[in-house]
Amino acid sequence: MTYLDIGGDLDIEKSILSVEAAYRFLEDFRAEVKYNVYNYDDYLIFNKYYTANVVWINVAYDFDIGKE
Numbered sequence: 083m084t085y086l087d088i089g090g091d092l093d094i095e096k097s098i099l100s101v102e103a104a105y106r107f108l109e110d111f112r113a114e115v116k117y118n119v120y121n122y123d124d125y126l127i128f129n130k131y132y133t134a135n136v137v138w139i140n141v142a143y144d145f146d147i148g149k150e
């Protein structure tokens with residue numbers, strides 16, 4: 083969890099929550115998932131905030147050229 087208070091006259095707060103998971107299957111394959119939530123809140127304006135949900139999904143194959 084990351085928290086940033088910009089301070090000054092801006093009165094903006096930012097918070098980030100990040101979760102990651104990985105799974106290896108069929109010997110040479112793997113799947114990776116990352117989920118991030120970004121929240122920005124402006125306390126000078128009532129009820130003004132922004133939330134972004136970002137999901138990364140990677141499926142990869144491990145090439146091993148030297149494999150015999």
